[in-house]
Amino acid sequence: MSAHSPRLQVHTSPFLRQGVTTPGLMGDVLLALVPVLAVATYYFGLSALLVVAAAAAGAVGAERLLGPKGAIRDNSALLTGVILGLVLPPGLPLWMAFLGGVVGIGLGKLVWGGLGHNLFNPALVGRAFLQAAFPTALTTWPVPTGLPGLHASSFAAPFLHGEVDGLTGATPLNLMKFAHEATPLADLLRGSVGGSLGETSAAVIVLAGIFLAARRAFDWRIPVSVLLAVAVFSGALYLVDTGRYASPLFMLLSGGLLFGAVFMATDPVSSPLAPRGAWIYGAGIGILVVLIRTWGGLPEGVMYAILLMNAATPLLERIDQPRAFGRGARRTIA
Amino acid sequence: MMIGAFARTFRHGIHPAGHKEATEHLPVERMPFVDRYVMPLGQSAGAPSRPVVRAGERVRRGQVIAAPAAFVSSTLHSPVGGTVVGRGPGHHPSGQLVDALEIEADPYDPQRLPAGEAIPWRELTDDEFVTHVQHAGLVGMGGAAFPSHVKYKLPAGKRVRRLIANGCECEPFLTADHRTMVERAADVLRGLEILGRRLGAEEAAIGVELNKADAIAALEREIAARPLPGLPVRVVPLKVKYPQGAEKMLIDAVYGLEVPAGGLPIDVGCLVNNVGTLASLADWFDRGWPLIERVVTVAGPGVARPANLLVPVGTPVRAVLDHCGGLSAETREVVMGGPMMGMPLASLDVPVLKGTSGLLAFTEVETRLPAEYTCIRCGRCVEACPQFLNPSRLARLARAGRWEEMERYFALDCVECGSCSFSCPSGIPIVQLIRVGKAKLREQRAKAS
Numbered sequence: 001m002s003a004h005s006p007r008l009q010v011h012t013s014p015f016l017r018q019g020v021t022t023p024g025l026m027g028d029v030l031l032a033l034v035p036v037l038a039v040a041t042y043y044f045g046l047s048a049l050l051v052v053a054a055a056a057a058g059a060v061g062a063e064r065l066l067g068p069k070g071a072i073r074d075n076s077a078l079l080t081g082v083i084l085g086l087v088l089p090p091g092l093p094l095w096m097a098f099l100g101g102v103v104g105i106g107l108g109k110l111v112w113g114g115l116g117h118n119l120f121n122p123a124l125v126g127r128a129f130l131q132a133a134f135p136t137a138l139t140t141w142p143v144p145t146g147l148p149g150l151h152a153s154s155f156a157a158p159f160l161h162g163e164v165d166g167l168t169g170a171t172p173l174n175l176m177k178f179a180h181e182a183t184p185l186a187d188l189l190r191g192s193v194g195g196s197l198g199e200t201s202a203a204v205i206v207l208a209g210i211f212l213a214a215r216r217a218f219d220w221r222i223p224v225s226v227l228l229a230v231a232v233f234s235g236a237l238y239l240v241d242t243g244r245y246a247s248p249l250f251m252l253l254s255g256g257l258l259f260g261a262v263f264m265a266t267d268p269v270s271s272p273l274a275p276r277g278a279w280i281y282g283a284g285i286g287i288l289v290v291l292i293r294t295w296g297g298l299p300e301g302v303m304y305a306i307l308l309m310n311a312a313t314p315l316l317e318r319i320d321q322p323r324a325f326g327r328g329a330r331r332t333i334a
Numbered sequence: 335m336m337i338g339a340f341a342r343t344f345r346h347g348i349h350p351a352g353h354k355e356a357t358e359h360l361p362v363e364r365m366p367f368v369d370r371y372v373m374p375l376g377q378s379a380g381a382p383s384r385p386v387v388r389a390g391e392r393v394r395r396g397q398v399i400a401a402p403a404a405f406v407s408s409t410l411h412s413p414v415g416g417t418v419v420g421r422g423p424g425h426h427p428s429g430q431l432v433d434a435l436e437i438e439a440d441p442y443d444p445q446r447l448p449a450g451e452a453i454p455w456r457e458l459t460d461d462e463f464v465t466h467v468q469h470a471g472l473v474g475m476g477g478a479a480f481p482s483h484v485k486y487k488l489p490a491g492k493r494v495r496r497l498i499a500n501g502c503e504c505e506p507f508l509t510a511d512h513r514t515m516v517e518r519a520a521d522v523l524r525g526l527e528i529l530g531r532r533l534g535a536e537e538a539a540i541g542v543e544l545n546k547a548d549a550i551a552a553l554e555r556e557i558a559a560r561p562l563p564g565l566p567v568r569v570v571p572l573k574v575k576y577p578q579g580a581e582k583m584l585i586d587a588v589y590g591l592e593v594p595a596g597g598l599p600i601d602v603g604c605l606v607n608n609v610g611t612l613a614s615l616a617d618w619f620d621r622g623w624p625l626i627e628r629v630v631t632v633a634g635p636g637v638a639r640p641a642n643l644l645v646p647v648g649t650p651v652r653a654v655l656d657h658c659g660g661l662s663a664e665t666r667e668v669v670m671g672g673p674m675m676g677m678p679l680a681s682l683d684v685p686v687l688k689g690t691s692g693l694l695a696f697t698e699v700e701t702r703l704p705a706e707y708t709c710i711r712c713g714r715c716v717e718a719c720p721q722f723l724n725p726s727r728l729a730r731l732a733r734a735g736r737w738e739e740m741e742r743y744f745a746l747d748c749v750e751c752g753s754c755s756f757s758c759p760s761g762i763p764i765v766q767l768i769r770v771g772k773a774k775l776r777e778q779r780a781k782a783s
Binding site for chain 2: 008009012013014016017018021022023025073074076115116117216219268269271273322324325326327
């Protein structure tokens with residue numbers, strides 16, 4: 001008997017692969033965002049869902065129409081849209097959220113050459129665009145209303161400025177900056193405070209972050225270094241003058257810091273690859289956040305802090321070449 | 335496992351599934367003799383051997399059929415008693431046609447290999463010892479098939495303080511070294527003793543991964559039973575991680591020493607030998623048996639009856655697979671060696687070589703090319719690379735044809751272990767791109783000189 005002779009293929013080694021795929025990684029992050037979205041809906045009502053859906057539709061639509069063929073399969077545009085939606089105010093007119101998604105993908109990603117080539121986090125490019133184009137709408141924070149919570153402003157017609165509806169309130173950071181009033185930490189942990197959709201419940205975001213770190217969906221060093229830098233820097237300020245500066249716990253739990261540290265600073269495309277670079281990058285974000293919040297003109301600084309460190313990423317990569325094995329080693333002496 | 339937390343290892347690397355269950359408990363069985371054997375003259379690094387037999391000549395099993403053509407060149411012995419059919423082009427597993435000797439087995443030859451006289455290795459000069467090893471046809475049996483005597487010829491002023499036996503067998507599926515350690519622990523230690531004494535080593539270590547508990551136990555029993563005065567030998571249990579069996583990684587794992595880039599283990603006072611090579615060294619000096627057969631693991635989902643076989647070098651792959659019940663209809667690819675660094679065969683009519691550690695049959699599931707996406711800079715390849723390179727960057731440069739830049743990022747340090755391709759979620763053939771770049775760089779160097 002002779003061996004059954006199949007038509008043999010000739011590939012190249014290795015013939016084994018670990019099972020994780022890029023769309024799967026994006027899927028992990030999307031999965032981690034589900035509870036965040038659920039909490040946002042619980043506090044802000046159906047408008048929250050609609051804003052996220054509109055931003056996602058804009059992002060996916062832009063990728064589909066303008067992106068490379070088949071690029072939609074990698075789930076990255078959907079992820080960008082959902083993240084963008086979650087950093088917008090709950091009552092934002094839907095057409096603005098949609099436009100933000102289109103600009104985030106178009107100017108934030110596609111003009112750079114598509115996934116993997118962009119310098120900045122696309123979702124933040126979308127948000128920065130909206131902030132510049134519609135400053136009032138982007139800083140109007142409806143107070144948490146609970147379900148069903150449909151805001152009339154959601155359905156404002158494009159470019160015809162509707163009245164901002166219902167009750168609006170200040171975010172904890174606004175209160176701190178302009179009224180010098182601290183929000184109870186328990187409210188921050190629960191998320192029953194004004195703010196962007198996703199920046200509300202600290203507890204849920206931390207859990208999502210732990211899940212993603214365990215799945216190795218992102219570099220854990222980045223959120224850890226961001227939060228450490230904020231804690232250390234704001235802690236030092238607090239020790240100098242407890243009356244003038246916010247406590248480090250308030251700094252950590254308020255605003256978009258946790259959401260930004262877990263979901264936005266960790267975008268692998270726009271953050272450094274090597275461990276040391278990741279530490280520097282994260283620390284830079286943390287320091288910038290405290291600087292902007294404490295002395296800047298804005299109550300919140302997470303967006304600009306991340307965008308600035310995105311811009312520094314190529315530089316960090318250049319100066320932080322990992323040491324190759326057996327080159328300049330500490331341990332070559334027998 | 336408690337001990338696992340404290341075991342040593344190298345830095346970076348990957349954790350592929352072991353897939354060793356099918357064969358790790360199967361004793362080595364002898365592959366029956368077949369009609370014809372093909373011995374490529376260039377089986378190891380260096381110059382091809384020079385034939386010393388003519389067509390039609392009768393040869394005994396173990397008789398020299400080709401002599402070394404240079405210092406970096408090895409000896410070939412007939413794997414069977416029979417007749418030299420002729421010399422001509424034969425298919426090498428790499429797919430190339432190479433110069434080879436073909437031998438027809440004599441069906442009436444009992445194919446016995448009586449133990450000869452032991453060689454008084456202590457009395458040899460260093461050069462005589464090296465020549466002896468060359469005559470044994472000994473090459474590295476871990477896969478690279480580098481002539482062992484070249485390794486044993488130490489450069490002036492260098493000495494081997496630590497001798498390391500490589501029992502990692504970190505490639506999935508393969509269990510040939512595992513079984514050698516379990517069944518021939520005494521010979522492995524005898525090889526260590528001979529080599530350690532000859533090279534003047536101060537100590538010897540056997541690096542074995544923790545998934546081979548019975549091998550660790552067998553070696554430790556043997557060490558306890560026969561201590562070597564002046565040459566302390568110990569088994570170093572290692573965490574299960576790929577590519578721990580790569581020389582430089584093993585030295586890092588066992589002694590925490592980094593071999594300088596472009597350097598050799600001897601630069602940090604170490605010498606590494608595969609456990610199978612050491613057992614064969616003992617065969618030569620104690621019994622006069624040259625390297626004419628080796629243990630091959632036949633496994634993979636396409637093989638009917640997985641096995642660890644003692645196969646004469648030169649046996650056609652087809653015959654070995656037939657002996658294991660043939661290939662399933664689902665088989666798409668046959669790989670010589672391990673799944674991470676092995677060589678896919680274009681034809682089954684190629685011989686088993688001295689460096690053949692395994693024959694693996696893979697189906698559609700293992701060979702399907704992964705869907706490819708763009709690099710999202712996730713960094714998994716960087717965390718995997720045991721040489722601390724940035725594989726994603728090297729792959730990008732290779733795609734762009736920027737070879738010189740690849741050299742600046744130490745592309746030539748790449749050991750081609752494939753950990754980068756294994757870990758890439760975007761399915762990018764990273765190691766293959768780097769291989770192309772390295773080949774281009776060597777081409778340019780050759781042209782320049």
